[in-house]
Amino acid sequence: MTTTTSAPRTRRGRRARLPYVLLIPAVAVLAVGMGYPVYWQITTSLHTYGLAQQFGQPAPFVGLANYTRILGDERLWAVVVRSVLFCLVNAFLTVGIGVGVALLMRAVNRIVRVVLQVSMLLAWAMPMVAAVTVWKWLFDWRTGVVNWLLVQLGATSYDQHNWFAQPLSFFFVASVIIVWMSVPFVALSVFAALTQVPDEVVEAARIDGAGPVATFRWITVPMIRPVLAIVLLLQIIWDLRVFAQIRLLQDSGAPVSETNLLGNFIFELGIGRQDFASAAAVSILVLALTVLVSWPYVRSLLKEDRS
Amino acid sequence: MSATVRVRAGAAARPAAADRPDATVRSRRTGVRRLAGRVLAGLVAVAVSLVWVFPVYWMLLSALTPNARLRAMPPTFWPSAATWSxxxxxxxxxxxxxxxxxxxxxxxxxxxxxxxxxxxxxxxxxxxxxxxxxxxxxxxxxxxxxxxxxxxxxxxxxxxxxxxxxxxxxxxxxxxxxxxxxxxxxxxxxxxxxxxxxxxxxxxxxxxxxxxxxxxxxxxxxxxxxxxxxxxxxxxxxxxxxxxxxxxxxxxxxxxxxxxxxxxxxxxxxxxxxxxxxxxxxxxxxxxxxxxxxxxxxxxxxxxxxxxx
Missing domain, CATH: 1.10.3720.10 (MetI-like)
Known part of the structure; x- marks a missing residue:
């Protein structure tokens, strides 16, 4: 800009630049904290990264060799199948139970509803590490409440039963914890949506002879479908990235290689074995999968922004 | 749909259909069944609340209980020997x-x-x-x-x-x-x-x-x-x-x-x-x-x- 520019034009110029100036700090921190790691992983996944490179040797470019190697690895596929299964089972369980709890909140009187809502909120508020620690104690083999209760109910084989030794019962405990932690969000969101279904419509359906099940299926579900869809999508996205709960439960002596999910697999490859090229390749695949699965959610948010 | 989620989760719901005057014209049998349904729903709701709140309660209770008592079986589910230690x-x-x-x-x-x-x-x-x-x-x-x-x-x-x-x-x-x-x-x-x-x-x-x-x-x-x-x-x-x-x-x-x-x-x-x-x-x-x-x-x-x- 030259010095001859008149004052009003300068002000307009400053005004046009202002939004970009306001974005600088956020863009900078995202570039450092997220952008650079993504860039590093892409380049690392396209090069050899062995012991020599750890000590500063140049890394030869190998194209997609890391990807083909990792995609040919049975261990990866075992982890992928396990992760997807675990994710889907937990997401559908969580949404199913959450909708059930939301319907309960609608069906009961005010006092019971408040009790239910407060319990949900307390469970939701528990920090993840604290929640896993408490559940570990509930499932403790020697003095845990769960084993004690099962024995009282007649299942005497659960006396001193170790839940973490077998992969299947390990994942059962992990699912209990994740469903317990995730149901409150679903229940409260769906309940908020249910309160918006007009009573007149439900009443009209009943007068037309629809039973409670038909009313729910043909009136309630279509009206709360947008919330159901988004809640299910978010659960799938969140349950695909379960890492910490598994890591913490593995501390209880579980067979690690048989209980790893995708995040744990990356951790083991990278931090554990220092195989950064493979870890970077798997990370990129996980990021691509996340973007793919989250796309409907991102698009709906973007649509909201445009309106 | 924008109003859907603006409503707080805790906001009071509208009165349920059973409380309305037009419900009285229905046969008494439906009324009894609906009442039974409500009682059942209430019981289930209390059970669900207990399951969800129990881990939080158990954490707080155990934090205040001496370890010797926690090791003893059967477990005690209410505060008995509180300690700050x-x-x-x-x-x-x-x-x-x-x-x-x-x-x-x-x-x-x-x-x-x-x-x-x-x-x-x-x-x-x-x-x-x-x-x-x-x-x-x-x-x-x-x-x-x-x-x-x-x-x-x-x-x-x-x-x-x-x-x-x-x-x-x-x-x-x-x-x-x-x-x-x-x-x-x-x-x-x-x-x-x-x-x-x-x-x-x-x-x-x-x-x-x-x-x-x-x-x-x-x-x-x-x-x-x-x-x-x-x-x-x-x-x-x-x-x-x-x-x-x-x-x-x-x-x-x-x-x-x-x-x-x-x-x-x-x-x-x-x-x-x-x-x-x-x-x-x-x-x-x-x-x-x-x-x-x-x-x-x-x-x-x-x-x-x-x-x-």
Whole structure:
């Protein structure tokens, strides 16, 4: 800009630049904290990264060799199948139970509803590490409440039963914890949506002879479908990235290689074995999968922004 | 659908159909059946409440119970021999103070920086239309979905290359980058809720743009800033995954890492669950308090975006 520019034009110029100036700090921190790691992983996944490179040797470019190697690895596929299964089972369980709890909140009187809502909120508020620690104690083999209760109910084989030794019962405990932690969000969101279904419509359906099940299926579900869809999508996205709960439960002596999910697999490859090229390749695949699965959610948010 | 999620979860529902006068014309049999249904629903609801609240109750109760009693079978489900010794032992242990200091430093720094950065960005995208705006919004929305597990190997390498492993600054940068996107999105809604006309009216009345901002807009945004701040606090305070790779040294542990280590150390000599639950309680109590303050906003923030429009 030259010095001859008149004052009003300068002000307009400053005004046009202002939004970009306001974005600088956020863009900078995202570039450092997220952008650079993504860039590093892409380049690392396209090069050899062995012991020599750890000590500063140049890394030869190998194209997609890391990807083909990792995609040919049975261990990866075992982890992928396990992760997807675990994710889907937990997401559908969580949404199913959450909708059930939301319907309960609608069906009961005010006092019971408040009790239910407060319990949900307390469970939701528990920090993840604290929640896993408490559940570990509930499932403790020697003095845990769960084993004690099962024995009282007649299942005497659960006396001193170790839940973490077998992969299947390990994942059962992990699912209990994740469903317990995730149901409150679903229940409260769906309940908020249910309160918006007009009573007149439900009443009209009943007068037309629809039973409670038909009313729910043909009136309630279509009206709360947008919330159901988004809640299910978010659960799938969140349950695909379960890492910490598994890591913490593995501390209880579980067979690690048989209980790893995708995040744990990356951790083991990278931090554990220092195989950064493979870890970077798997990370990129996980990021691509996340973007793919989250796309409907991102698009709906973007649509909201445009309106 | 925009109204759907604005309603607080706790808002009173409309009166149920059974309470209405037109229900009286129905046969008594339907009435009895409906009453039975309501009683059953009430019983199920109480059972569900018990299942969901029990772990929280059990944590608090165990924290206040001597370990000898916790080891005894059958377990006691109500307070019988309350003691503060578990909590006292944990608090006076040296590792707790170190971890608490670390957590406070990391969380405090993260919350302040996140709020500042996100507020400026939210102003930009809600008050201005400019080239590249959609690209920025799209980036923010995608970045907030990226899982820490897909990035932490690179973040670990980045911090170790710059000598920032185990430092408050290093992990705070990672936390800020992870938390800023959703906070921008959250604050954007609040900023749009304050009409720009209000600011302009104040300027016509003789305030400068800066004055109008400080005296009119900012006070109206205070609830949004508080909600976003609590959101950022909860994220940073509870975070485990990134901390696990960014803070490998025991002396640099935040509280979630410390709790994990506390349990592991206790396991070596037969777990002292009373102390472990006291440690969990110390991590959880501030969170539960903050969470109850802010939860309604968080529910609507997460879902509303998707439902509106």
């Amino acid at each position: 578990n909590l006292r032992d944990v608090i006076t242990g040296t590792s707790f103070a170190t971890a608490l200091r670390m957590s406070l430093a990391v969380t405090g720094l993260t919350v302040l920086v996140v709020l500042g950065f996100a507020f400026l960005a939210a102003l930009a995208i809600s008050r201005f239309r400019f080239r590249g705006r959609t690209a920025f919004v799209l980036t923010v929305l995608i970045v907030q979905m990226l899982p820490a597990e897909g990035l932490f190997i690179a973040q670990y390498k980045m911090l170790s290359a710059t000598g920032l492993l185990n430092s408050v600054i290093g992990i705070s940068v990672l936390y800020t980058a992870a938390i800023v996107p959703f906070t921008i999105w959250m604050l954007r809604g609040f900023v749009e809720g304050v009409p720009a006309d209000l600011e302009e009216a104040a300027m016509i009345d003789g305030l400068s743009r800066t004055q109008a901002f400080w005296r009119i807009t900012l006070p109206l945004l205070a609830p949004g800033l508080v909600a976003s701040g609590v959101y950022a606090f909860l994220q940073a305070w509870n975070e485990f995954t990134v901390a696990l790779v960014a803070l490998p040294a025991e002396s640099a542990q935040t509280l979630p890492l410390w709790l994990r280590g506390f349990l592991a150390a206790s396991a070596n000599k037969g777990v002292d669950w009373g102390q472990v639950m006291a440690a969990s309680t110390l991590l959880a109590v501030p969170v539960i308090i903050f969470f109850l303050v802010v939860q309604s906003r968080m529910t609507s923030g997460l879902v509303s975006g998707a439902v509106k429009g």
